[in-house]
Amino acid sequence: MEQYPPLLALSLFFAVSAVLFFLFRPEKGFYWLARKNINSRKKVIIEDVLKFLYHGEATNNSINIKDLTRSLNFREQQIFESIRQMTEHGLIHLEGENIKLTAEGNEYALQIVRAHRLWEHFLAEKTGFDKSQWHTKAEMMEHQLSRDETDKLAASLGHPLFDPHGDPIPTKTGQLATQKGKALSQLEPGTVGRIVHIEDEPEVIYRQILAENIHIGSQIKVIENTASRLVFHAEGESFVLAPIVAANLSVAVLEQDETPEEGVTRLSALKENETAQIVQISKEIRGERRRRLLDLGFVKGAKVQVDLPNPLGEPKAFRIKGTSIALRDNQSSKILIKKID
Amino acid sequence: METKVGSACETCTVFNAKGLKKLGVNTDNFDFVVALAGNPNTGKSTVFNALTGLKQHTGNWPGKTVTRAEGAFVYNEQKFKLIDLPGTYSLLSTSEDEEVARNFILFGKPSVTIIVVDASRIERNLNLVLQILEITDRAVLCLNLMDEARRNNIVVDERSLARKLGIPVVATSARFNQGIPELIQTVSELANGKIECKPHRIKNIPPAIEKAVSKLSREIEKVYPGIANSRWIAFRLLEGDEQIKEALRSGEFV
Amino acid sequence: MDNKNIENIIKLSDDLRWNIGNDFHDSLAEGIYADASSIVEETVSTGSQKSRATLDAKIDRIVTSRTWGFPIMFLLLALVLWLTIIGANYPSSFLSWLFLDTMHPALKTLATGINMPWWLNGFLIDGVYLAVAWVIAVMLPPMAIFFPLFTLMEDFGYLPRVAFNLDYLFKKSGAHGKQALTMSMGFGCNAAGVVATRIIDSPRERLVAIITNNFSLCNGRWPTQILIATIFVGAVVPQYLAGFASLAAVIGIALLGIFFMFFTSWALSKTVLKGEVSTFNLELPPYRPPRFWKTIYTSLIDRTLIVLWRAVVFAAPAGAVIWLISNIQIGGESIAAIMINSFDGFGWLIGLNGVILLAYIVAIPANEIVIPTILMLTVLVTGTSGGAGAGVMFEADSALATGEILKAGGWTLLTAINLMLFSLLHNPCSTTIYTIYKETKSVKWTTVATVLPIIMGLVITFLVAQIWRLF
């Protein structure tokens, strides 16, 4: 029987493993990088440029070529080439330094935005992907959906008006619902309002918002607004944000007569031996998940108690309508309750 | 029409023990199809076993049964094919785990549906019961786990429950074979049209929605005259359920 | 039917949906519950008792407590395995006495008596009959004890509490908490565990649960673990500790399986099955005292029949194949010997040997026949006399005798440990593979589920072997 020295065998093994690791490690593996390069074809570049221009025009910023090369993650050469092609096809025209969308270009851009937001809506309603991944996934999918597919998708989702971040979804003919909301960073202390939109770009800031566990639809009250920080209360908890982060949250200000809900907290904050009544399920729980919670008895007015804490802290079991039901914090923090004695 | 429902054994003739034969898996040439529906872990498979003499796996956790099982029994020379379904919380969802049960209840067209509920948790079980009653008018409520309810001092007025729901109610403890004869008798009478049901309709709906539902269900009845569950179809259409749209197009409902 | 009318209805419903707004489902659900509570108010009286049986609440407090929750899970697993190991001994030796020591010679005598040709005699009695007899003698007793015990826990209502306790770990691995339930089902049978994943409603998490179900040691593999642990691990410690040491080894392998299940779930969630954890909601049912004797009786009868059926379907042809490859010669050597010799080099590299690898190939249809095959092939290679020529499944009537054969075949403690590891980490049996295909309807995921555990098994056994040899 041939026998290998173990040390040699082990070193060979680790060498092979290391090679495989560098080839295939998630995201940064050479294999994936190579694949991604192949994928950034002309169509993708053109569509991303169009989208960038569209967002620029929506916020009244004029955009020149330098802005494009700086903001988009493509080689300069590729961007020049795509601009040449787009001008040829009548999607854009130049006004001095600045690039402008033609009517046709605007329509094209809206289709991309529509596909993007619909796909985010789809991910939110029908799949288990986390919020932090919707955007990246949609960035890829928006280039792959044909118009027909987009329309089918819209139909199967029931023609939604807003995406899960609160952005309006353009209709087939390019109409947009309006969303009234002010940047949270501009609100006076004492203002009461409802969060209507959470901006998902840039990602660094979006991740901070997610980490704070702030939800769309939450009612808030601004407590403090200074140059260094913004403090607000929502759902029985206090949140402190940097102004740059707060600027990415839009709030619909509530009129004085729309009285704020007093004493509303989150189910995750319910303690043992306390009883509460369910006020509502946050709009952040959508689709199938929402239906399941309702079917399990988490409906407005139902009484709820903590039945069992968990040895690892999570999930907790709640007693509702005569049965014990275990929920993870990611759901119980989105169920709003009012304690009763 | 006068409805005549109550606790099963006042309205029914006495159970004919000699007329019963459990047939196990032999399900050919049946006269009636009977579905077992209900929330998870309410004892559907136990009832199924008691009726057919089979050994479907049971277990004390929600989700033990995940595929449908079939069995049969003969009662008074009529053959009943029985379908054990996975538990479901609702027919209003589109979740994958409940698909098997939902599809059978909606499209399987059972002659009779036995709705198995946990007698200690009637309120949460009624969520499904009231939904099923929007679909079918031949159902019996099997108030199972009565032994546990009794131990927890829960008393159910079966007669007024039957009156409120508009379907017969039979109390059982399937694990101990209690109430099974009455259940069989009631199923047989329902199948043969001897008991007339007048199922409860969901009432507490906001007016705006109620208006939309009745408008839609009137339209549906125009296209499919005499359809029993137009209200249910309206509910599902308002929810945007693609499957129902397809079913409507293909006429699978009639 | 009039298609235009139907399209009109659908269009009308789309319009109406916009008018009634987004809260339709909420309103409907609330409406139904309002009806339900008004009905219940008039028909149900709850009496004086509190909403929850106090005994139930007390048990729950203990089995999910911070201090006792995990120890109790561990102790229950240990208890079940201990009872299985202890309890299987006696029926096992009785069955080997009956089928192997008594019936086999009797059949041989009978066959000689009626002048059966040697090849038919060998093929039927030394091949088919012995394979079936071996499976029944070695495999049936542990299964017949393990299953009823497990069913008792299931009927009591303990499984949902396990899922409740472990969910946080599943969440961290990007998996669904109900995977604890399907994993538990896998301890009985992986194919059943794979079907049970239907309770997981997120497709991604369901795939994770399907692919990792194989890391639950199934019924076909428990007896292998128990036998090898008893022979080799039990032997290296003083006599009075032997039982304890082999129990610890088996539990260790089972826990290792659970660890690999978490690890693989995590790795899958970070790579090919990328995505975040979805939600988890689980109803915790009340405890229900199981009906002891009835449960024991039905699960015994149920299992016995299924195992017997499988034994006949899989072991019989396997026995035939073993006898054939041991007796058909090519160039003066049997096919079996040629294969074993060619596998030996690779087998040595991963701390196993050619016999074991060949046995795993023969045993792809069913894990139950691995040990019998290994024993038979070892006898063939080492020439340890089992009496009746090549390809006879050896009539080992006690663990001791089995140990002697294996040691004669060059087995060491390393071989034993690596066999236990490899039995945990290798491809699922044919039934499970087919079930995975039926459930996923995807060749790709079936392949992943089949190949992934083998790769892990090879890597782990390789590493263990090399490091072992370093010292």
Ligand SMILES: Nc1nc2c(ncn2[C@@H]2O[C@H](COP(=O)(O)OP(=O)(O)OP(=O)(O)O)[C@@H](O)[C@H]2O)c(=O)[nH]1
């Ligand atoms: N005490 C008592 N226990 C019962 C009765 N009927 C069923 N059980 C127990 O309740 C548990 C659930 O029974 P199953 O028949 O598996 O319930 P199921 O409705 O089929 O559950 P799923 O298949 O998960 O939907 C088992 O442990 C049964 O033994 C009864 O009448 N009394």
Ligand SMILES: [Mg+2]
């Ligand atoms: Mg069942």
